[in-house]
Amino acid sequence: MSERRISADAVLALERQFRFQWEPAQNAHVLLYPEGMIKLSGSAAEIMKRIDGKRTAEDIVADLQQSFPGTDLRQDVLDFLEDIYGRGWIQAGPGR
Amino acid sequence: MDEAGFRRAPVGNPIWLNAEVTFKCPLHCVYCYNPVDYTRFGPELSTAEWLRVLREARELGAVQLGISGGEPLMRDDIETMIAEAHRLGYYANLLTSGVGLTEKRIAAFKEGGLDQIQLSFQDSTRELNDFLSSTKTFELKSRVAKLIKQYEYPMVLNVVLHRLNIDHIQQILDLAEAIGAEHVELANTQYYAWAYVNRDQLLPSQEQLQRAEEITNQFRAKVGKKMKLYFVVPDYYANRPKACMNGWGSVFLNIAADGAALPCHEARMLPGLTFPNVRDHDLRWIWNESPGFNAYRGDEWMREPCRSCPEKVKDFGGCRCQAYMLTGDARNADPICDLSPHHHLITEVVAKAQHPGPPVTVRPIVFRDDRNSRKLSEPAQAQGIEATSSVD
Numbered sequence: 001m002s003e004r005r006i007s008a009d010a011v012l013a014l015e016r017q018f019r020f021q022w023e024p025a026q027n028a029h030v031l032l033y034p035e036g037m038i039k040l041s042g043s044a045a046e047i048m049k050r051i052d053g054k055r056t057a058e059d060i061v062a063d064l065q066q067s068f069p070g071t072d073l074r075q076d077v078l079d080f081l082e083d084i085y086g087r088g089w090i091q092a093g094p095g096r
Numbered sequence: 097m098d099e100a101g102f103r104r105a106p107v108g109n110p111i112w113l114n115a116e117v118t119f120k121c122p123l124h125c126v127y128c129y130n131p132v133d134y135t136r137f138g139p140e141l142s143t144a145e146w147l148r149v150l151r152e153a154r155e156l157g158a159v160q161l162g163i164s165g166g167e168p169l170m171r172d173d174i175e176t177m178i179a180e181a182h183r184l185g186y187y188a189n190l191l192t193s194g195v196g197l198t199e200k201r202i203a204a205f206k207e208g209g210l211d212q213i214q215l216s217f218q219d220s221t222r223e224l225n226d227f228l229s230s231t232k233t234f235e236l237k238s239r240v241a242k243l244i245k246q247y248e249y250p251m252v253l254n255v256v257l258h259r260l261n262i263d264h265i266q267q268i269l270d271l272a273e274a275i276g277a278e279h280v281e282l283a284n285t286q287y288y289a290w291a292y293v294n295r296d297q298l299l300p301s302q303e304q305l306q307r308a309e310e311i312t313n314q315f316r317a318k319v320g321k322k323m324k325l326y327f328v329v330p331d332y333y334a335n336r337p338k339a340c341m342n343g344w345g346s347v348f349l350n351i352a353a354d355g356a357a358l359p360c361h362e363a364r365m366l367p368g369l370t371f372p373n374v375r376d377h378d379l380r381w382i383w384n385e386s387p388g389f390n391a392y393r394g395d396e397w398m399r400e401p402c403r404s405c406p407e408k409v410k411d412f413g414g415c416r417c418q419a420y421m422l423t424g425d426a427r428n429a430d431p432i433c434d435l436s437p438h439h440h441l442i443t444e445v446v447a448k449a450q451h452p453g454p455p456v457t458v459r460p461i462v463f464r465d466d467r468n469s470r471k472l473s474e475p476a477q478a479q480g481i482e483a484t485s486s487v488d
Contacts, residue, residue: 017250019211021185025109025157032187034212034252034279037111037159 004078006057006085010092013053018089020048031089047080051090057081107384107393109157110349113186116361117146117163117177119353120170122195124463125218127256127291127298129361130166133473135466137354143173145374147180149351152379154184158349161186166353169196175204182209189214191254194240206247213244214252217268234271241275253277257308258285258298259449265308269315269325278323282312284330288362290464292421293472297461299332299449332446336407337414337430344392344416349383357382359389362417366426392416392426399427401435 006012014020019032029045031038040048046067050060061077084090119134131137141149150161161181168174169192181188189212190205197213205213217237244251253272257265265282272280284305285291285298300308309327316325331338341348341360350358355373358364364371371388372381383389391397395408402413413419414430422431423438431438462468 016248017212019187023157023159023185025159030159032159032211034187034189034250035160037187 004082006081006092008058009056010094011054011056012051012060012081012085012090012092014051015089015091020051043076044080047077053093107390108346110153110383111158111347112160112162112349113150113153113158114162114164114348114350114361115146115149115177116165116350116352117141117168117174118166118170121166121193121464122170123167123193123218124465125256125290126294126461126463127258127285128464129286129289129291130464131362131364132289132293132464132469134353135469136473137352137356140171140353141351141355141374143176145355146173146177149374149379150177150181150184150186152374153349153351154186156349156379156383159185159187161188162191163188164191167193167195169201175201175208178205178210179208182211187211191216193218194236197240197243199243202243202247206249210249212252213249214254215240215244217253217255217271237271238275241277245276250279251275251277252279252281254281254283256283256285257300258291259300259304260298262300262304262308265311266315269312273319273323279326280323281326281328282308283326283328286331288417288421290462293462295445296448299330299445301450302333302446303450305329305333331415331418331432332442334432335434337411337418337432339411340415340418340430343412345383345389346393346412349379357386357389359392360417363388365417366420397427399429401433401437402429405435 017033021030021032022028023030023037023039026039028042029040029048031040031048046064047060050063055063057078060081061074064073064077081090085092116130118140119130119137121128121130163174163177163181168190174190178188178190188210190210191214193216202213215237241251253275255268255272261268262284268282269280284300287295287299291298309329312325312327316323319325345359348360350361350363351374352358352364355375356364356371357374357377357379358371363369369388369391372386374382377386395403395413398408398413402408411430411433414432416426416430418430418432419428420426422441423436428438429436431441433439462472
């Protein structure tokens with residue numbers, strides 16, 4: 001994915017109809033929305049955990065790099081964020 | 097399980113809990129999916145019993161909660177249920193006609209953590225013909241829509257379409273736009289319960305359907321992104337069945353007002369099955385062990401043409417209730433499927449619906465109310481049903 005639609009200073013937040021939570025019965029984090037549920041992989045959940053209405057995409061990358069040192073995650077994380085932004089799961093608002 | 101020849105299919109988690117908290121309703125919709133004999137059922141579950149149902153279902157993995165009815169707002173403890181549901185981690189949806197939705201109540205729902213309100217839009221009044229011009233309807237929906245927006249919920253509208261209102265699709269869409277609806281489901285009536293009783297009066301013609309779909313498509317192009325529009329065609333105009341409930345006892349758990357635990361809204365009609373009541377059993381046993389919930393899991397129960405059909409993994413043979421209602425045996429293929437030897441039962445009804453103008457009927461349309469329910473509960477049902485109004 002080359003085209004970036006999330007601007008560098010945008011803070012990321014879940015769209016208002018979405019809720020992110022741990023589901024013991026699924027043994028996974030999930031994203032809940034009206035009449036549906038998306039089961040998230042472990043790495044997707046690590047990214048989603050950091051979407052808090054305060055961090056920008058680069059903040060999230062930096063935070064993940066710190067938690068999971070040794071591999072370059074930047075491209076994958078940014079691609080994932082662009083993808084879920086395109087799906088309407090998150091909003092990218094102006095910085096503080 | 098001690099039934100001979102019974103093979104256990106793998107049991108997953110229920111994802112959906114649908115709480116039909118009451119069968120009381122101020123409306124009398126002629127297509128209501130509540131069982132026609134609801135007046136026969138025992139007393140409603142208490143608040144404490146509902147809270148136990150919420151906890152037990154959550155432990156089993158249910159995460160989407162529908163609070164429906166009847167009209168759920170006929171109960172005064174919905175606030176308590178919502179707060180507990182939210183505390184337990186449900187995504188809570190309230191399905192309401194809007195009748196009884198005051199600002200005090202919606203404020204309490206928001207406070208308690210209700211996630212979504214789905215407002216239904218219906219021709220509930222007995223003045224079917226002019227319901228759309230009825231200022232009463234418009235005022236109620238506008239007032240409720242305003243409250244929904246004020247409390248920062250998205251406007252989710254559900255409109256049930258049928259022969260008698262489908263030609264007003266443009267007015268329905270205009271009204272949806274006027275009240276600021278963001279999600280609109282135009283759901284054609286499916287023929288169960290009261291809608292089955294009134295099927296001849298409610299099934300639209302092919303021409304009506306096509307016209308409504310065209311108008312909907314034009315409207316969708318016009319409004320663009322601000323409104324998501326879904327148009328659901330009636331089963332009777334399909335040639336493959338729906339994957340009903342995503343499979344029997346697969347993800348959906350319905351608890352009726354009297355505590356009956358059911359794999360779908362309609363399953364109580366099926367003969368030879370007894371469905372447990374939450375007053376007598378815990379939900380873990382009900383979901384995993386009860387014969388009713390295991391009856392049509394997997395595909396061991398299937399007959400031909402489903403049994404050897406490659407599509408059985410996709411549609412699970414369709415709807416057991418539809419198979420029973422139309423063919424007399426729930427194990428048969430859903431006759432919606434054109435591979436079913438009973439498919440002619442559908443095409444004959446559809447053929448009858450193609451005559452232009454009002455349907456020729458031998459008896460008037462039957463409104464969902466207690467009096468008609470008691471009549472339909474009698475053995476010689478459908479005889480001598482009184483209609484309080486007829487449609488021309």
